[in-house]
Amino acid sequence: MNFVSDGGSSPVPSLSRQFPPGDVNMDLTMCGLLVERAEELAQLYAEHGNWNEVKEVWFDERLSNRSTRGSSQKIYRVLTSRFKNAPRALPNPSVLPAIFDDCHTTRDKAQILYLYLVSDDSLVRYAVHEYVSRFMKDRPDSLNFSNETLVDILTRLEYSDGTSFDYAESTTRRWCEGFRSVLREIGVLDGQQSVAGASPSIGDIPLLVAMDYSYESDDDEWLTAPRGLLYLFQPENRWEELFDRVVSTGAWEYIELHGDLDVRPSDGPYSWPHDGGDS
Incomplete structure (x- = not known):
């Protein structure tokens, strides 16, 4: 896959x-x-x-x-x-x-x-x-x-x-x-009878899980297709906003590599539950 x-x-x-x-x-x-x-x-x-x-x-x-x-x-x-x-x-x-x-x-x-x-x-x-x-x-x-x-x-x-x-x-x-x-x-459909969906909003904690999951699932190219965000139907034009949000929790950080900006877990994936997450 x-x-x-x-x-x-x-x-x-x-x-x-x-x-x-x-x-x-x-x-x-x-x-x-x-x-x-x-x-x-x-x-x-x-x-x-x-x-x-x-x-x-x-x-x-x-x-x-x-x-x-x-x-x-x-x-x-x-x-x-x-x-x-x-x-x-x-x-x-x-x-x-x-x-x-x-x-x-x-x-x-x-x-x-x-x-x-x-x-x-x-x-x-x-x-x-x-x-x-x-x-x-x-x-x-x-x-x-x-x-x-x-x-x-x-x-x-x-x-x-x-x-x-x-x-x-x-x-x-x-x-x-x-x-x-x-x-x-998960918020894609609204109401018991609806069959037409839309991208759901994501809280900070599921966002952290989705990001760590994406990072751990794929190789160094994971930023071009973050699996957790894709599975939660987040469009590409929303990813930068989500990256900013996850960095604001302190569990992730921006890193400059060879002139490009990358985003990585601050202390490794899933270290944040032991630190209280973003609370």
């Missing part, structure tokens, strides 16, 4: 449309970001330090509250998969409670958790890359998330054995609803 230029100045993400058989799941039919439960799991992991103990405490609490074990298992499997499979470029789940403490809104937390979802779920990542590609090309109606547009994108997906994306219409429709639900949580 490399971000590449598409013949213009704006970088767009490139992702193969081919997936190994069985590599695509439809977890969004039942699970979105589930901010409160994800936050609870991260807190348990920070307290206990291993997933076996977290699992035991999680199910004990669920059963005592009369939750069904099947539903709890589904949620636990999906959310812990996002945390366990998170790349090094994202904060370790044990640090998330400290990061969440500095968040001002639920949307701030959702935008952070969204990056874990995109990293873990290949189908979501595929859809996001397709939309970012359209968005960065400034295509009209590029952030249209109607069922028709989403299904058109999904049906282009192919498995490496030559078969195509093939799910029941009802399952695909639920997935589309789940995808839009995530976009509402």
Whole structure:
């Protein structure tokens, strides 16, 4: 998954449309970001330090509250998969409670958790890359998330054995609803019925995570395609403003290299949660 230029100045993400058989799941039919439960799991992991103990405490609490074990298992499997499979470029789940403490809104937390979802779920990542590609090309109606547009994108997906994306219409429709639900949580969509999106505002804490994630994800050319900002649908003409904002937190700084201005983490990526972030 490399971000590449598409013949213009704006970088767009490139992702193969081919997936190994069985590599695509439809977890969004039942699970979105589930901010409160994800936050609870991260807190348990920070307290206990291993997933076996977290699992035991999680199910004990669920059963005592009369939750069904099947539903709890589904949620636990999906959310812990996002945390366990998170790349090094994202904060370790044990640090998330400290990061969440500095968040001002639920949307701030959702935008952070969204990056874990995109990293873990290949189908979501595929859809996001397709939309970012359209968005960065400034295509009209590029952030249209109607069922028709989403299904058109999904049906282009192919498995490496030559078969195509093939799910029941009802399952695909639920997935589309789940995808839009995530976009509402991160501020791309406004209102339950809206399918037309726009670039969301980003709080300082998710901005710090998105910047550190971008810096850690790519090589020295990351400034030409900051992955975290692209995934959050931030247009290129807003990046300079976002760089200024992240520098104003003190966690990042401008550095002059060979006559060019660069921006880098002041003390390394993700050092700021231990320093209290921007608070």
